[in-house]
Amino acid sequence: MNIQQLRYIQEVARRGLNVSDAADALFTSQPGVSKQIRLLESELGIEIFVRHGKRLVDITEPGRAVLAIAERVLHDLGNLQQVGEEFANEASGSLSIATTHTQARYVLPRVVRDFMQRYPQVRLSLHQGNPRQVCEMVLDGTADIAIATEAIADYDDLVMLPCYQWNRCVVATPRHPILRESPLTLEAIARYPIITYDDAFTGRSHINKAFLGRGLKPNVVLTAIDSDVIKKYVELDLGVGILARMAYDPEEDRKLGMADASHLFESSTTRIGLRRRAWLRAYVYAFIEGFAPHLTRRMVETAVAGGGTDPGL
Helix, strand or coil, X not given: CCHHHHHHHHHHHHCCCCHHHHHHHCCXXXXXXXXXXXXXXXXHCCCCEEEECCXXXXXXXXXXXXXXXXXXXXXXXXXXXXXHHHHHCCCCEEEEEEECHHHHHHHHHHHHHHHHHHCXXXXXXXXXXXXXXXXXXXXXXXXXXXXXXCCHHHCCCEEEEEEEEECEEEEECCCCHHHHCCCCCHXXXXXXXXXXXCCCCCCHHHHHXXXXXXXXXXXXXXXXXXXXXXXXXXXXXXXXXXXXXHHCCCCCCCCCEEEECCCCCCCEEEEEEEECCCCCCHHHHHHHHHHCCCCCHHHHHHHHHCCCCCCCC
């Protein structure tokens, strides 16, 4: 048994049991992957995968147990490598952040600027996706940190740390009657076509919940995955937009008017997601604290190690 064999079975499972795709991802050959899997199965005395002819079609029950152990072993191996890098060179390396468009566009720029000035030798990369994709990127090792509002709580292997709360606003063309509603109500909003986030994004569940609670069925005519697209179609007067308050800038969005809607919707909490028992470089803690100052290194270390309670906001 060797580490490479564990990497092979892990990648095959990740690639939906497609050995060719796994081999391409691992920069090796399909026959080589298949041979090493067979050797591992022979050594363990079990079949990890169910086969139909030459194709893998499922994972056996003992195979799931083997994959869970392989995941932990490879994760701990990655931690060992991080420890070595930490003490060899504390101020250089890489940091990969998976987040949504709204966070990347409106919240992270200042944090990233300050971090890059403090750690100029750290290679920083941003990966964008919907909240579930963001979480999966951390779990599969593509990213070190997840920053999202929805979905992080659904993953047991992620530590969830609250960063800040936010709410929503309504945007419309400057002469739109919705901007003259005082007070602004859900009933008034529901009279117009609505443009807002896709169901997977940025607290959309709180929007749905608010209208449902008042027995209203909003006329959502268009959904998008980011705030800039929502604002562009609102500018064309195709409807009123409901978006994160942080995404409206009076200087940049001069073609739109805005009405605060925080009294209409439940607040959302943006969280950082980290893999449990992960070894984090010192500059990762610095980035987290730059994004959420209340999340000190000691607090994050305790949470990642499996202790402590939700730090709250």
